[in-house]
Amino acid sequence: MTQLxxxxxxxxxxxxxxxxxxxxxxxxxxDTFVDVVRTLERGLFDAFFLxxxxxxxxxxxxxxxxxxxxxxxxxxxxxxxxxETTHIGLVATQNTTYNYPADLARRLASLxxxxxxxxxxxxxxxxxxxTGANFRRGGWLPHERRYERATEFVETAKxxxxxxxxxxxxxxxxxxxxxxxxxxxxxxxxxxxAGDSDGGRExxxxxxxxxxxxxxxxxxAAAYAADLRARLARHGRSADxxxxxxxxxxxLGDTAGEARERAHWIxxxxxxxxxxxxFLEQYWGKDLSGYDPDGPLPDIDPADxxxxxxxxxxPIELRTGKLQRVTGWRALAAERGLSIRDxxxxxxxxxxxxxxxxxQVADEWARYVxxxxxxxxxxxxxxxxxxxxDIVDRLVPQLQERGVYRTAYEGTTxxxxxxxxxx
Numbered sequence: 387m388t389q390l391x392x393x394x395x396x397x398x399x400x401x402x403x404x405x406x407x408x409x410x411x412x413x414x415x416x417d418t419f420v421d422v423v424r425t426l427e428r429g430l431f432d433a434f435f436l437x438x439x440x441x442x443x444x445x446x447x448x449x450x451x452x453x454x455x456x457x458x459x460x461x462x463x464x465x466x467x468x469x470e471t472t473h474i475g476l477v478a479t480q481n482t483t484y485n486y487p488a489d490l491a492r493r494l495a496s497l498x499x500x501x502x503x504x505x506x507x508x509x510x511x512x513x514x515x516x517t518g519a520n521f522r523r524g525g526w527l528p529h530e531r532r533y534e535r536a537t538e539f540v541e542t543a544k545x546x547x548x549x550x551x552x553x554x555x556x557x558x559x560x561x562x563x564x565x566x567x568x569x570x571x572x573x574x575x576x577x578x579x580a581g582d583s584d585g586g587r588e589x590x591x592x593x594x595x596x597x598x599x600x601x602x603x604x605x606x607a608a609a610y611a612a613d614l615r616a617r618l619a620r621h622g623r624s625a626d627x628x629x630x631x632x633x634x635x636x637x638l639g640d641t642a643g644e645a646r647e648r649a650h651w652i653x654x655x656x657x658x659x660x661x662x663x664x665f666l667e668q669y670w671g672k673d674l675s676g677y678d679p680d681g682p683l684p685d686i687d688p689a690d691x692x693x694x695x696x697x698x699x700x701p702i703e704l705r706t707g708k709l710q711r712v713t714g715w716r717a718l719a720a721e722r723g724l725s726i727r728d729x730x731x732x733x734x735x736x737x738x739x740x741x742x743x744x745x746q747v748a749d750e751w752a753r754y755v756x757x758x759x760x761x762x763x764x765x766x767x768x769x770x771x772x773x774x775x776d777i778v779d780r781l782v783p784q785l786q787e788r789g790v791y792r793t794a795y796e797g798t799t800x801x802x803x804x805x806x807x808x809x
Contacts, residue, residue, distance in 0.1 A: 388755055388756050388758075388789075388790055389755070389790060389791065389792060389805070390751055390752075390755045390761075390762045390763075390785060390790045390791050391432045391629060391631060391761050391762030391803070391804060392429075392431045392432055392762050392763060392764075392765065392791075393431060393432050393433040393434065393435055393475075393477070393631060393762070393763075393764045393765065394422070394426055394431065394433075394434055394435065394764070394765050394766075394767060394774060395435040395437065395633065395764050395765065395766055396419075396422075396434070396435065396436055396437065396767070396770075397437040397766065398413075398436070398437045398439060398454065398457040399437070399439060399443065399453040399454060399457070400453065401656040401657060401661055401734075402635065402656060402737070402766050402767075402768060403767070403768065403769075403770075404652070404655050404656065404768050404769055405454055406658075407655070407769060409769070409772060410769055410770060411770045411771055413454045414454065414457070414458060416463070416466055418770060418771075419463065419466075419467060420466075420467065420470045421771055422434070422770055422771055422774055423467050423470065423471050423474055423476075424470065424471065425771060425774050425775055425778055426474055426774060426778065427471050427472070427473055427474040428778060429774075429777065429778030429782045430782070430791070430792050430793075430794070430795060431474055432474070432475055432762070432800065432803045432804055433474060433475030433476070433477050433506060433800060433803070434464075434467070434474055434475070434476060434477065435477040435479065435506075435508060435578075435764065436457075436460040436463060436464060436477070436478055436479060437457070437460075437479050438457070438460055438478075438479035438480060438481060438510065439457045440481060440484060440512070440517050440520055441516065441517050441519070441520050444516070445664050445667060445668065446667055446668070446671070446673075450664065452658075452660055452661055452664060460478035460479055460480065461478045461480070461493050461494070461496075461497050464476040464477075464478055464497055464501075464505070465496075465497055465500055465501075468497070468500050468501035468502075468504065469500075471504075472798070473504070473795045473798060473803070474504065475504045475505075475506055475576065475800030475803060475804075476497065476501055476504050476505055476506065476800075477505070477506035477507070477508050477576075477578055477800075478494065478497065478505070478506070478507060478508065479508040479510055480494070480507055480508070480509070480510070481510050481511065481512050482509060482510070482511055482532075482535055482536040482539040482540070483511055483512040483513065483517075483518075483527050483532060483535060483536075484512060484517065484518065484520075484521045484523070485539075486561075487539050487542040487543050487546065487552075487559060487561055487563075488542075488546060488561060488563040488565075490543065491542070491543040491546040491547060491565065491567075492546075492565070492566065492567055494507050494543075494575045495547060495565070495567035495568075495570065495574070495575065496567060497575070498570040498572070498574070498575045499567065499568050499570060502571055502798060502799070503570050503571030503572035503798065503799035503800065503801070504572075504798075504799060504800045505570075505575040505576070505800065506575055506576040506577070506578055506596075506800055507543075507575045507576070507577055507578065508578040508579070508580075509536060509540060509577060509578065509579045509589070509593075509594070510580065511532040511533060511535070511536050512527075512532070513527050513528065513529040513531075513532045527558075531558065532585075533585035533586065533588070533589055534558060535558040535559065536589055537589055537592065537593070538554065538556060538558055538559040539559060540577065540589070540593045541593070542554055542559060542561060544574065544593070545565075546563065546564070546565035547565055547567070547570075547573075547574040547575075548565065548574075549564065549565040549566075549567075550564070550565065551563075551564045552564070552565075571798070571799050572799035572800060572801040572802070572809065573801065573808055573809030574809045576595045576596065576800045576801055576804065576806065577593055577594050577595045577596070578594065578595070578596045578597070578598065579593070579594040579596075579597055579598070580597070580598040580599070581594065581597045581598070581599065581614070582599050582600055582601075587613065587614060587617060588617065590614065590617075590628070591614060591617035591618050591620070591621050591623070591628075592621050594628060595627070595628065595629065595801075595804070595806050596628065596629045596630075596631055596804065597614065597628060597629070597630055597631070598631060598632060598633055598764055599630065599632045599633070600632065600633060600735075600737065600738075601632055602632045602633070602634045602737070602738035602740075602760075602763075603738065604753075604754065604759060607630075607632060607754065607759040607760050608757070608759040610630070610632075611630055611758065611759050611760070614628065614630065615628075624807075626805075626807070627806070627807055629761040629762065629804050629805075629806070630760050630761050630762075631760065631761060631762045631763055631764045632738075632760055632763060632764065633737045633763070633764050633765075633766055634737055634738050634739065634740060634763045634764070634765060634766070635737055635738070635739040635740070635765065635766050635767075635768060636739065636740050636741075636747060636765060636773070636776075636777055636781065637649040637652060637739055637740070637741045637768075638742070638743065638744055638747065638776050638777075638780055638781060639741075639742070639743060640743065641743065642741075642742050642743060642746065645741045645742050645743065646741055649739060649741045652768050653731060654727075654731070656768070657727060657730050657731045657734070658679075659679030659680065659727055660679070661730070662679045662726050662727040662729075662730040662731075663675060663677065663679050663726065665730050665734070666683075666684065666726060666730070669688055669708055669711065669712055670684060670686070670688045670689065670712075671688055671689030671691070672684075672686065672688070672689055677726065678725075678726070679725065679726045679727045680725045680726070680727055681725055681726065682719065682725065682726070683715065683716060683719050683726055683729065684726075688708060688709065688712055692708055715729055715733060718732070718733075737766055744780040744781045744783075744784045745784050747781060747784075748781060748784035748785050748787075748788055748790075749788070751763070751785065751790070752785070752788045752790045755790055756790070765777065
């Protein structure tokens with residue numbers, strides 16, 4: 387039976403979360419996360435993911451205070467959630483650039499052990515000196531080598547989970563160690579990887595069990611799946627050895643019109659006036675707080691020099707070509723009469739949002755998964771607990787009616803939920 391897999395990814399920061407709304411649960415309190423994962427487990431979700439932040443983000447040399455600061459360590463937080471749940475997978479985002487293989491492998495294996503085989507590792511890389519300043523290495527890793535280190539790191543971790551003696555001495559990974567953790571009911575933690583770039587796709591094809599992407603448009607998702615499965619074959623892996631779960635958001639309504647209105651409101655709330663001003667300040671390199679976010683673009687020229695992309699608040703797609711972008715934005719704003727806020731909403735890349743009634747969204751998802759362009763979705767909630775409750779109580783029953791979603795967990799490990807082959 388074709389089955390849709392679902393996860394929820396809690397980033398902790400960023401514009402997707404409407405954390406200033408009055409009914410948003412306490413953002414860093416453990417009770418919030420216990421309530422959320424219990425709701426997801428009631429909805430038979432595969433996994434709950436936590437993002438990682440190794441340093442608070444900045445804007446023009448000061449702390450970016452439009453985000454919640456101080457995300458708890460993911461492995462620590464997920465270990466607490468393991469004691470409050472019985473089935474749902476618990477996935478920690480952990481960095482290959484600023485960790486040590488033996489230490490991280492042991493901590494992830496420990497989470498796997500205490501959760502009864504429900505741990506996953508969302509593999510991420512970092513290359514910027516901004517994050518590196520919190521570590522002894524500083525900005526030691528060139529951008530083009532981040533996936534090289536990640537590959538060596540993952541290969542080392544997998545060997546340690548097999549309790550092998552690993553000797554590795556390169557300029558990126560130096561190690562002489564043996565794994566020292568109890569065996570996992572699922573063999574080892576499930577490996578997740580965000581593989582949109584060429585390097586990311588190659589790492590996913592070689593090592594990942596689950597891959598994220600931004601390709602939620604049907605045609606783009608189909609092309610992405612075909613490319614990734616071709617890469618799997620080149621690495622001697624079957625198409626069924628990897629699950630594709632692109633990131634997406636959901637907005638539901640009793641009618642299609644109500645859902646569209648709510649989606650419009652969410653988009654406006656995600657790009658508040660202060661966020662829009664802060665976004666432009668990075669390109670202008672100047673204090674723009676005196677400008678009205680609902681008024682025209684600044685009438686002053688940007689500061690000389692390229693922008694600093696290392697502060698963590700600029701989407702990857704927009705981190706180069708400052709002056710050319712500003713010129714293009716001015717033309718776009720003049721042509722369409724866009725305010726600062728309107729322009730930022732227009733030009734900022736976003737995860738795809740599925741908007742409609744529960745039945746409409748369920749029909750669309752059923753088509754995606756039956757055609758195998760995706761295996762499911764990793765959902766980004768806008769409100770907690772509201773978005774999660776909406777999906778579990780209204781959308782999940784519609785998916786079950788269409789025969790594309792489980793009606794009970796058939797196993798107890800994350801690997802079994804995902805239907806993956808043994809590790």
